[in-house]
Amino acid sequence: MAHAVGVDLGGTKTAAGVVSEDGALLFSETIPTLNRSGGEAVLDVTAALVSRMLLRAQADGLSVAGVGLGSAGVVDAGRGVVVSATDAIQGWAGTALTEGLARRLGLPHGAVRAVNDVHAHALGEAWRGAAAGTASSLLIAFGTGVGGSLVLAGRPVLGHRFVGGHVGHFASPYAYAGGEALPCSCGGSGHVEAVASGPAIHAAFLRLGGSPAVPDTREVFALARGGDPAACRAVSTAAAAAGQATGGLVNVLDPEIVVVSGGLADAGELWWKPMKAALRRELLDPLVRVPVLRATLENSAAIVGAARLVFN
Numbered sequence: 001m002a003h004a005v006g007v008d009l010g011g012t013k014t015a016a017g018v019v020s021e022d023g024a025l026l027f028s029e030t031i032p033t034l035n036r037s038g039g040e041a042v043l044d045v046t047a048a049l050v051s052r053m054l055l056r057a058q059a060d061g062l063s064v065a066g067v068g069l070g071s072a073g074v075v076d077a078g079r080g081v082v083v084s085a086t087d088a089i090q091g092w093a094g095t096a097l098t099e100g101l102a103r104r105l106g107l108p109h110g111a112v113r114a115v116n117d118v119h120a121h122a123l124g125e126a127w128r129g130a131a132a133g134t135a136s137s138l139l140i141a142f143g144t145g146v147g148g149s150l151v152l153a154g155r156p157v158l159g160h161r162f163v164g165g166h167v168g169h170f171a172s173p174y175a176y177a178g179g180e181a182l183p184c185s186c187g188g189s190g191h192v193e194a195v196a197s198g199p200a201i202h203a204a205f206l207r208l209g210g211s212p213a214v215p216d217t218r219e220v221f222a223l224a225r226g227g228d229p230a231a232c233r234a235v236s237t238a239a240a241a242a243g244q245a246t247g248g249l250v251n252v253l254d255p256e257i258v259v260v261s262g263g264l265a266d267a268g269e270l271w272w273k274p275m276k277a278a279l280r281r282e283l284l285d286p287l288v289r290v291p292v293l294r295a296t297l298e299n300s301a302a303i304v305g306a307a308r309l310v311f312n
């Protein structure tokens with residue numbers, strides 16, 4: 001059976017593992033991303049990590065067909081280059097991912113493939129996770145940011161300029177406070193991410209008069225579980241915004257199923273209940289039964305999805 005190395009390269013951590021042709025993750029290793037050292041340094045340590053995976057595969061008698069990479073940033077999957085990126089990884093924009101890794105590993109250029117990490121995550125869930133066996137799935141991740149990916153017939157829809165999947169960046173009627181549109185991480189305002197991301201919940205809690213001593217969103221959830229009014233309202237508003245945005249996307253795309261992932265999807269009924277209620281309210285009648293499932297592969301989704309690029 002053929003195998004591939006899948007790599008999930010994020011702003012804080014990079015994980016790589018060996019995945020079999022039927023989607024099983026055999027072993028993996030996680031290292032910190034050198035996010036202040038520039039793109040070439042990140043590629044150096046990533047190549048060393050992949051190299052360790054290749055050696056271990058070789059020792060186990062496994063043949064590895066190539067390397068798939070899911071990376072932070074907008075990735076030109078044709079050229080394997082980071083088109084643009086936030087400063088989560090300093091100097092990441094312009095980095096030649098596939099050429100740089102192939103050269104360091106002594107592999108032919110075509111043996112390394114790359115996409116954006118959310119697309120890899122969605123591809124993993126579509127292959128072996130919550131959306132396995134479906135013809136189309138829409139994955140939306142609600143966490144530090146809001147991102148997504150539509151997978152059609154086993155391939156993520158990347159868009160003509162590889163920007164497809166930025167589902168956090170369209171208008172939400174919830175993204176206002178005191179009549180002003182909330183600022184968004186993209187430089188715009190009034191977007192879904194500005195109200196429905198994890199950090200947006202903490203910001204809303206403070207705007208609603210919550211104690212400045214509460215340090216983060218995790219604590220806001222803890223207070224909401226205890227019935228704190230400002231915390232409850234901050235969580236339910238963000239969840240309703242997430243649900244309405246998801247419902248609107250389902251109306252546009254009509255995927256076979258919807259997969260929800262990210263830190264907020266793990267926060268339990270306090271978030272899910274208002275999210276699902278808003279989602280159902282938004283859906284057109286023929287869509288009311290669309291399954292909405294929680295992602296199942298957790299941290300391995302993007303590794304498995306990235307490896308899938310090699311088998312496609």
Ligand SMILES: [Zn+2]
Nearest residue numbers: 169184186191
């Ligand atoms: Zn935005």
